[in-house]
Amino acid sequence: MTTASIVAVGRPAIPRYQSLLRHLQGGLKGSEYTWAIAFIVPYAAVFLAFLAYPVVYGLWMGSEPSLYRELFSDPIYQSTVINTLLFLGLGVNLKMFCALLMSGFFMRRGWWVKALLMIYVLPWAVPALPTFISIHWMLNGEWGLLNNFLYNVFGIEGPSWLNSHWLALGSAIFSHVWKWMPFWTVILLAGRMSIPQELNDAAAVDGATGIRRFVHVSFPLRANLYLICTLLSTIFTLGDFNSVYFVTGGGPANSTHVLATLGIRDAFQVARPDLGVATVMTALPLLIPLVIILMRKLRTTEVQL
Amino acid sequence: MSVVAVDGGPAARRRPNYRRRRNLTEAAAMAFAVLLIFWTITPLYNMVFVSLESHGDVFTSNIWPVHPSLMSFWIVVTQGYWYLEYFWHQFGNSLYIGAATTFLTLLIGSLASFSIGRMRLKNGWLVSNAALLTYVIPASFLAIPFYSIMIKYGLANNLWAVIFAEVTFATPYAIFIFQQYGVSIPIELDEAARIDGASPLQVYLRIYLPLMAPALVAVGTYALLLAWNEYLYQFMLLSSVKSMTVPVALAQFLNSDEAPWNYMMATAIIYAIPPVAIYYAFRQRMTAGLTMGGVKG
Numbered sequence: 001m002t003t004a005s006i007v008a009v010g011r012p013a014i015p016r017y018q019s020l021l022r023h024l025q026g027g028l029k030g031s032e033y034t035w036a037i038a039f040i041v042p043y044a045a046v047f048l049a050f051l052a053y054p055v056v057y058g059l060w061m062g063s064e065p066s067l068y069r070e071l072f073s074d075p076i077y078q079s080t081v082i083n084t085l086l087f088l089g090l091g092v093n094l095k096m097f098c099a100l101l102m103s104g105f106f107m108r109r110g111w112w113v114k115a116l117l118m119i120y121v122l123p124w125a126v127p128a129l130p131t132f133i134s135i136h137w138m139l140n141g142e143w144g145l146l147n148n149f150l151y152n153v154f155g156i157e158g159p160s161w162l163n164s165h166w167l168a169l170g171s172a173i174f175s176h177v178w179k180w181m182p183f184w185t186v187i188l189l190a191g192r193m194s195i196p197q198e199l200n201d202a203a204a205v206d207g208a209t210g211i212r213r214f215v216h217v218s219f220p221l222r223a224n225l226y227l228i229c230t231l232l233s234t235i236f237t238l239g240d241f242n243s244v245y246f247v248t249g250g251g252p253a254n255s256t257h258v259l260a261t262l263g264i265r266d267a268f269q270v271a272r273p274d275l276g277v278a279t280v281m282t283a284l285p286l287l288i289p290l291v292i293i294l295m296r297k298l299r300t301t302e303v304q305l
Numbered sequence: 306m307s308v309v310a311v312d313g314g315p316a317a318r319r320r321p322n323y324r325r326r327r328n329l330t331e332a333a334a335m336a337f338a339v340l341l342i343f344w345t346i347t348p349l350y351n352m353v354f355v356s357l358e359s360h361g362d363v364f365t366s367n368i369w370p371v372h373p374s375l376m377s378f379w380i381v382v383t384q385g386y387w388y389l390e391y392f393w394h395q396f397g398n399s400l401y402i403g404a405a406t407t408f409l410t411l412l413i414g415s416l417a418s419f420s421i422g423r424m425r426l427k428n429g430w431l432v433s434n435a436a437l438l439t440y441v442i443p444a445s446f447l448a449i450p451f452y453s454i455m456i457k458y459g460l461a462n463n464l465w466a467v468i469f470a471e472v473t474f475a476t477p478y479a480i481f482i483f484q485q486y487g488v489s490i491p492i493e494l495d496e497a498a499r500i501d502g503a504s505p506l507q508v509y510l511r512i513y514l515p516l517m518a519p520a521l522v523a524v525g526t527y528a529l530l531l532a533w534n535e536y537l538y539q540f541m542l543l544s545s546v547k548s549m550t551v552p553v554a555l556a557q558f559l560n561s562d563e564a565p566w567n568y569m570m571a572t573a574i575i576y577a578i579p580p581v582a583i584y585y586a587f588r589q590r591m592t593a594g595l596t597m598g599g600v601k602g
Contacts, residue, residue, distance in 0.1 A: 032424065035505035039420035040432060042413045043476060049458075050451070050473040051439055058450030108334060116338050118585075120345055125584040127534040129552045130573030133559060134352040137566055145351045148366045178348065232441070239443020241537050246556070260445040264537070267449045280446045291441050298437065 062277040071278050076254045077262065084238070084258045084283070087173055092237050095177045096230050099184035106189050124182040132246035135175050136162070139247070165255040168248040172256060176243040180236075184229060191225045192218070224297075231294045238283060259283050356570035363566050377571035386568055388558055391546055396576075398543075399533060399550040402464055406471040406532035407525050413472065414479025414524065415517065419509050421480075422487045423495055433484065436477035444474050445537055452541045462544050470538040475528040486520035487513075519590060526587045533580050551576045 071077050106117050123131065138145045141160025150158040162168045195218065203217045241260045244250065250257040250265060257265065259279055267276030355363060356377050357370040365371075379385070384392045417436075421429030451470060460466035494516075498508050514521070536552045543549050549557075551572065558569045 032505060036420045036424040036426040039416040039424070039505075039509070040426060040429075043417035043432065043436075043480070046413060046469070046473055046476060047435055047439070050454075050469050051442075051447075054447055054450040054454050055442075057454055058447065061450060061453070105334070105337070112335075112338070116341065119342060121588075122345055122349060122581075125581045126349065126577045127552070127580055129534070129536050129555060130352065130570075130577050131348050133555065133573060134355075134570065135348045136559070137355065137570075138348060138351040143364050143366070145347070145354065145368060148368045151366055152368055178344070182345075235441055235443060239445045241445040246559070260443070263449060264445070264541075267452075268541070273449050273453065276449045280449070283446065287443075287446075291438070294441055295434075295437060 058277050058281075061274050062281040064274065064278075067274055067278040068282070071275065071282070076257065077279065079255055080257045080259060080262045080279075081282075083169055083256055086169065087176070087240075087244070087258050088234060088237055091173045091176045092230060092234050094173070095181050096184060096226070096233060098177070099181050099188055100226065102181065102185040103188035103192055106185065107192055121182045121186060123179050124186075128179060128242045129246060131179065132175060132242055135171070135178075136247050136249075139171055162248055163252050165252065168252060168256045172244045172247045175247045176237065176240060179243060180233070184233060187229060188222070188225070191222055195221055228294070228297050231290055231297070235287065235290055235294070238287060352570045352574055355566050356574055358567050360565060360567055377567040378575070380568055381571045381575060386565065388554070388565070389568065389572065391549075392551070392554075392572070394547060395549050395551050395554050398464060398548065399552075399576075402467050402471065402539075402550060403529045403532045405464075405468045406475060407528045409468065409472045410475040410479050410528040411521055411525055414476045415483055415514065415521070416509070417476075418480050418483035418487060419513050422484050423492065423508075423513060424505060433480065436480045439474070440477040440481065444470075444535075448537055448541060451538070455542060461542065462548050464543070464548060466542040467539050467550075468532075470542070471528070471532040471535060475524075475531050478527060479524045482520055482524050483517065486517060490516045522587060523590045526583060526590065529583065530580050 102120075106113060106120075137143075139161040141147060141158070141163060144161070146161070147158035150156045159167060161171050199217055199221075200213065203213050208216060239260055240258075241264065244256065244258050244261045245264075248256040250261050254262075254265075259282065263276040263280040265276075266279055267273040354368075354370055357373040357375070358367070359372060359374065359376065362371060381389055381392060384390055417432060420426045421432055426432075455461055455463075455466040458466075460469075490513075494512055495508050498512055499505075503511070536556065539550045540553050540556065543553055546554075555569060555572055555576070558564055558572075
């Protein structure tokens with residue numbers, strides 16, 4: 001009796017279990033499903049072990065409210081926030097706007113424009129660290145190339161670029177622009193190239209030239225690309241460690257740090273990893289909305305970069 | 306237009322005027338190009354210039370090498386300075402990290418995108434979204450907890466810790482590109498092979514991978530350059546002289562008081578040559594890859 005009742009009770013459960021399995025498998029048959037899962041496992045493992053776990057661990061490390069009280073009362077942190085905003089506002093916009101103009105320039109025909117493009121992309125091709133170290137030495141007040149040049153050619157005694165807060169911050173921003181402008185130019189150039197020539201021709205026939213063609217044809221078609229690139233660039237710039245770390249080193253007197261470099265300084269030079277995490281976490285109110293907007297944009301536009 | 310009016314020229318005069326204006330804009334473009342070359346080249350020129358100087362000449366007000374010599378390069382290549390004692394060993398570490406990162410990124414990324422895109426794994430979009438999210442998290446923000454976790458895993462001062470970090474940040478881009486590129490390969494090929502009795506693994510090896518070759522080259526180049534150019538994770542995770550990579554050793558120079566700038570710049574140039582060569586060799590493919598999918602700086 002008992003076995004019979006168990007069978008009787010258990011019977012409906014078997015199809016339900018099977019339908020659940022089928023539901024999970026989607027259209028895939030048994031062994032195919034196993035293969036599909038097996039293929040995804042390596043990435044899932046990497047994601048969980050080296051991304052999800054550190055993210056959760058980081059959130060836990062930075063969850064102590066007293067850390068933020070300590071942080072907000074720190075004058076170095078306060079100036080760091082201003083530096084970060086300046087770095088983002090000036091660095092990103094200067095870089096993207098110049099890249100937009102440059103992409104227009106490189107649409108010109110002629111062999112020398114193509115040759116110039118090969119030279120122009122060099123900053124992107126050369127690894128970041130060697131060039132930033134080179135810029136660091138180039139800006140040296142006493143023996144750097146820039147001041148030597150100013151002295152030999154114009155007879156001016158150049159300032160010591162890295163010893164004043166504003167000059168040093170400006171140097172870091174310009175180094176960042178120098179390094180990344182070619183990259184975004186190439187992206188925007190590819191975007192321009194993908195505008196069908198017929199559209200331009202049609203606009204030309206209708207009498208639209210120069211600025212009007214840009215306003216009514218090129219810009220509407222490329223506004224979305226420009227926006228996505230600017231958002232992405234903002235996020236990348238927020239995480240840019242190298243240009244500040246190697247050009248100014250956060251100096252003079254820790255006055256040119258940005259959040260990314262200050263976090264690392266707190267964690268490894270001051271040996272306060274929790275404070276370092278808290279420093280970085282204060283960028284989240286800016287980072288999260290950016291990420292959400294960007295994810296939406298990337299998904300809805302099917303990434304027509 | 307006003308120039309035409311002043312000249313009083315009818316239609317016949319417009320042509321030479323137009324040509325003159327075109328020559329003017331061409332000249333302006335050339336002048337701009339010269340400025341652009343100056344802007345682009347200066348930091349790179351500084352690298353070459355300092356590396357060609359002798360140690361004493363570095364601290365002068367020259368703007369070109371007065372006594373150029375390749376001595377610094379010789380010192381670096383023969384490891385003839387105490388900072389450079391393990392240069393080739395460290396260069397090997399960089400190569401090892403680059404090769405392993407490239408291989409693992411291609412393997413993991415292509416397997417995952419085959420499963421999501423070709424086998425249509427249900428809820429595969431979750432994985433794509435997770436990848437997309439990883440792609441937009443700045444790596445430097447995750448550095449501190451990542452370091453703590455690596456110590457927990459017992460991977461401190463181990464090259465594999467760096468390799469895993471690079472793979473973590475390169476794979477999302479790989480999945481992204483593979484998904485985009487995979488759409489252009491007809492799914493009927495897979496179906497035909499399946500009907501002929503091929504297992505999913507065979508479809509992956511014999512059909513998917515060969516047809517994906519251009520995307521594999523683009524992503525492989527990207528992963529290699531990412532690993533080669535990265536500094537922060539290598540600096541955090543590698544501390545002993547023998548496990549260091551070239552950038553970490555180079556940055557150590559910077560912090561010493563008597564920085565031998567000519568040796569540093571020679572090291573920097575030698576280190577920069579492979580990626581620049583690879584970049585120019587695969588430039589077209591890289592650009593195609595970048596514009597095919599996303600962008601990553």
